[in-house]
Amino acid sequence: MREEIVIAGFGGQGIMFAGTLLAQGAMEEDLQVTFFPSYGAEMRGGTANCNLIISDEEIGSPVVINSSAALMLNQPSLDKFEKRMKGKGLLIINSSLVDREVERKDLEIIKIPATEMAERLGNVKVANMIALGAYLKKSRIISLESVIKSLPKVLGERKRDLLEVNQKALREGGGLIK
Amino acid sequence: MAKRLMMGNEAIGEGAIQAGCRFYAGYPITPQNELTAYMAKRMPEVNGVFIQSESELAAISMLYGASLVGARTMTSSSSPGISLMQEGISYMAGAELPCVIANIQRGGPGLGNISGAQGDYFQATRGGGHGDYRTLVLAPHSVQEMFHLTREAFDLADRYRSPVIILGDGVLGQMMEPMEIQPPKASLAKGGDPESRIQDPAKKDWILDGCQGREPRSIKSLILGENSLEKHNERLAEKYKEMEKEIRYEAVEIEDAQAILVAFGTSARICKEAMHRARKEGLKVGLIRPITLFPFPKEIILENAPRIKGYLTVEMNLGQMVEDVRLAVSGRCPVHFYGRPAGGFPEVEIIIEKIKEILG
Numbered sequence: 001m002r003e004e005i006v007i008a009g010f011g012g013q014g015i016m017f018a019g020t021l022l023a024q025g026a027m028e029e030d031l032q033v034t035f036f037p038s039y040g041a042e043m044r045g046g047t048a049n050c051n052l053i054i055s056d057e058e059i060g061s062p063v064v065i066n067s068s069a070a071l072m073l074n075q076p077s078l079d080k081f082e083k084r085m086k087g088k089g090l091l092i093i094n095s096s097l098v099d100r101e102v103e104r105k106d107l108e109i110i111k112i113p114a115t116e117m118a119e120r121l122g123n124v125k126v127a128n129m130i131a132l133g134a135y136l137k138k139s140r141i142i143s144l145e146s147v148i149k150s151l152p153k154v155l156g157e158r159k160r161d162l163l164e165v166n167q168k169a170l171r172e173g174g175g176l177i178k
Numbered sequence: 179m180a181k182r183l184m185m186g187n188e189a190i191g192e193g194a195i196q197a198g199c200r201f202y203a204g205y206p207i208t209p210q211n212e213l214t215a216y217m218a219k220r221m222p223e224v225n226g227v228f229i230q231s232e233s234e235l236a237a238i239s240m241l242y243g244a245s246l247v248g249a250r251t252m253t254s255s256s257s258p259g260i261s262l263m264q265e266g267i268s269y270m271a272g273a274e275l276p277c278v279i280a281n282i283q284r285g286g287p288g289l290g291n292i293s294g295a296q297g298d299y300f301q302a303t304r305g306g307g308h309g310d311y312r313t314l315v316l317a318p319h320s321v322q323e324m325f326h327l328t329r330e331a332f333d334l335a336d337r338y339r340s341p342v343i344i345l346g347d348g349v350l351g352q353m354m355e356p357m358e359i360q361p362p363k364a365s366l367a368k369g370g371d372p373e374s375r376i377q378d379p380a381k382k383d384w385i386l387d388g389c390q391g392r393e394p395r396s397i398k399s400l401i402l403g404e405n406s407l408e409k410h411n412e413r414l415a416e417k418y419k420e421m422e423k424e425i426r427y428e429a430v431e432i433e434d435a436q437a438i439l440v441a442f443g444t445s446a447r448i449c450k451e452a453m454h455r456a457r458k459e460g461l462k463v464g465l466i467r468p469i470t471l472f473p474f475p476k477e478i479i480l481e482n483a484p485r486i487k488g489y490l491t492v493e494m495n496l497g498q499m500v501e502d503v504r505l506a507v508s509g510r511c512p513v514h515f516y517g518r519p520a521g522g523f524p525e526v527e528i529i530i531e532k533i534k535e536i537l538g
Contacts (some may be wrong), residue, residue, distance in 0.1 A: 020354070024183050027356045035183070035354040039209055039292070060451030061444060061523055062353040 001056050003141050004064045006081050007128075008049035009073025009094070014128035018071070019050035021154045022132065025147035026054045034062035047076050054141055069139060071131045073114065075099060082107075092135050094127060110134060112176060118169060123162070126169035133173025144174045181356040186324045189357060190280050190344060191216035193328030194252050196359075199278070200226035201249040203240040205233055207256045208292045209348035210282035214254065234259045238266030238279075245275040246397045248385040250332050254280035256348070257298050258289055260306075267341050268307030271414070272399030274384075276335035278328065279313075280344040282351035285520030293521030294348030294444055299498035302345050303472040310411050312418045314342040315471040317442040322357040324350060327469070334424060336382070338417055345471060347494065349444045418473075427475040428467040431457065435464030437536040438482060440503050441492040442468050445524055449492050452529035463533050471499070476506035483510035488536040492524050493517045512536070 005022070009015050019035050026033035036051040051064035069090045072078040074097045085091060087106045096115035112134050114127035136144045148167055155163055184192070191213050194202070202217040214230070221228035227244070231237040234255055241251040255263065260281045270277055283298050285291040302315045314334055318324040324346060331342040386395060401407040428446075430453065432438055441449040446467040456463045466482075468475050479489070488511055491500040500515045507513050516532055518524050 020183070023354060027181060027183055033355060036349065037352055039348075039352050057454065058450060059355075060447045060449075060526065062349060062355070062447075063523055065523075 001054075001141075003052075003054045003069055003139065004067045004086075005052040005054070005069045005071070006049055006064055006067040006084075007052070007071045007073075007132075008047060008077035008081055009128070011046055011048045012125075013048070013073050014125055015048040015073065016050055017154070018128040018132050019052055021147060021150055022052055022054075022142075024150040024154050025142050026052075028146045028150055029142045031056060031142065032059050034059045036062040036064075047074070047080070049077065049081070069135065069141075071128075071135055073097065073127060073131060078102070090135070090139055092131050092138075094131060096127070110138060110177075112173065114173070117172060121165055121169055121172070123165045123169075126165055129166050129169035130173035133170040134176050135173075136170075137174040137177035144170060181358055183354050184321055184325075184357050185212055185352065185354045186318075186321045186346065187212035187282065187351040188216045189321045189325040190254070190328045190346070190351075191220060192359065193325040194278065194332070195220050195224060195226075197250060197329040197332035199250045199252045199332060200224065201241070201244040201251040202226070202253065203229040203231045203237040203244075203251075204253045204255065205231050205237055205259060207259045209284055209294070209351050210254050210256045210280065213280060213282070213351070217252075234262035235266060238263040238270070238277075241277045242266060242270055242273070242275060245270065245277050246273070246386050248382050248387060250278075250336070251276075252278045252280070254282065256282045256284045256292075257286050257295075258284075260298065260301070264301075264307035267313065268305070268309050268311065269399045270341050271305070271307075271311035271313060272309060272401075273397050274339040274414075275341070275397065276332075276339050277341050278331045278335055278344065279341055280328070280346065283345065283347040291521050292348060294350070294352075294494065295520050296347060296443060296445060296494035296498070297520060298345065299471065299493070299495060302343050303474070303502070311414060312421075312472055313340060314338065314421055314424065314473075315345050316342065317345045317469060317471050318350065319443050319446045319467065320357075321350070321353065321355045323469075325357060326360065338421060339384070340417070340421075345443065347444050422473045424470055425473050425475050425477075426469045427478060428465075428469060429478060430465040430467070432464030432466065432482060434462055435482075436462040436487045437464075437490060437533050438486055439463065439465045439490050439492060439529070439533075440468070440479065440499070441465070442471060442499065443494075445492045445494055448524050448526060449529060452526045452533070455526060456530050456533050459530075461530075461533055461537060463537075468499070474502045474506065476502070479503060479506040480508065480510070483507045486511055487538070488512040488514055490514045490516060490529070490532055490536060492529060494522065494524065495519050
């Protein structure tokens with residue numbers, strides 16, 4: 001088993017948070033995992049992305065060249081990463097912020113109005129958790145429960161008040177997948 | 179021991195704190211900023227000193243001062259910043275002052291880019307600054323190793339009274355993976371428990387801590403007496419020879435290998451993946467991963483040379499460590515090279531192709 005994931009969106013959409021949380025969840029399930037962020041030259045309000053590799057074998061380079069899964073939280077991210085996906089890859093799209101159709105015909109595509117759903121939950125910032133919840137349920141790479149269990153650790157004491165809304169968002173995202 | 183998710187840069191910082199490093203000076207540069215930030219946060223918690231210096235040269239010069247009064251000292255930077263420190267590193271090598279310097283390499287030359295690279299191998303292993311000196315160089319290839327090699331680096335620095343370089347790169351610095359904070363094990367260095375030295379730097383019998391009741395000491399790199407500099411250099415050379423006791427490497431599946439990969443750091447991670455995949459295809463390939471780059475593990479490379487079809491050295495540069503491999507092999511088997519410079523990553527598929535070419 002080996003999954004190479006790219007999570008991307010605007011700075012401020014919780015891209016690094018979603019990636020760190022997924023990495024923590026994979027670690028809790030005793031899988032090998034690496035997390036590698038885009039760094040340095042990125043700006044606030046610009047695009048951010050992170051690479052994860054989850055495997056049951058030792059992981060080489062943590063840098064993802066062609067991903068087997070992609071969580072695209074805005075359109076510039078889709079423009080950049082759609083063409084870099086592996087065939088039959090799983091593409092999760094935040095349809096609230098993406099206007100166009102996907103060009104590739106060889107991908108499994110799930111469109112979710114993540115930003116609108118997050119707004120209904122009272123916090124626009126949890127769109128990342130809705131996308132992640134859907135991804136976890138669909139891919140079954142690790143369980144949604146492991147990720148929910150990891151939430152307090154990754155959120156930390158300071159953001160404890162955001163625990164509930166993040167949990168809810170993960171479950172709502174998961175609930176979209178039958 | 180519970181695993182935790184940690185970033186490479188921060189693992190270096192925690193390793194230093196656990197080794198008793200209580201003086202850190204540094205100047206920010208990507209991709210190692212998280213290390214400077216980690217030290218800024220942690221040093222006050224352990225009654226240590228953190229200084230954001232006005233320049234890289236100031237940082238290394240501050241280490242010179244703190245080291246000669248007995249502190250365990252550290253600085254960190256990335257390639258262009260390490261170039262700026264070379265004057266101070268040469269002075270510390272000359273004055274025989276211990277310190278640990280982490281170089282989280284980026285692409286060069288000049289300001290280059292901020293991507294991970296391995297272009298500073300020559301600079302790290304050949305001394306780097308002016309004069310006839312070397313420094314110990316440790317090359318971690320995982321977050322776990324960034325932690326424990328840094329911790330050991332302080333023991334080695336004290337043992338040999340020498341700067342020790344941790345040679346990482348932007349990928350290792352920025353990535354997170356699970357690691358364990360193991361309890362400190364017995365010191366590598368002879369001369370006792372490092373913990374006791376942390377408590378009592380006065381156990382270093384060469385530091386400048388006030389000469390009341392004893393003969394004055396001096397620490398300097400300016401040595402003007404007739405023939406005395408030559409003697410000093412010869413003694414330093416003996417010390418570098420003695421460092422060969424510290425040689426370490428990881429050898430994976432080399433027993434029956436007909437082709438052996440040689441790589442360090444991030445390149446070694448990529449090579450491990452290539453090796454495992456090649457083995458599944460039935461290719462007899464192994465890996466030697468130098469962990470000390472100076473001193474270089476030349477014996478193991480020489481030993482295997484006569485019985486294999488060739489070495490393949492893989493680096494994130496245009497061919498630096500490959501020269502040490504060729505020196506070690508001394509013509510006893512072919513030595514091939516595959517490298518990607520300044521931000522490029524060696525590709526697993528190409529490594530496997532090249533292994534096939536060597537095996538014929």
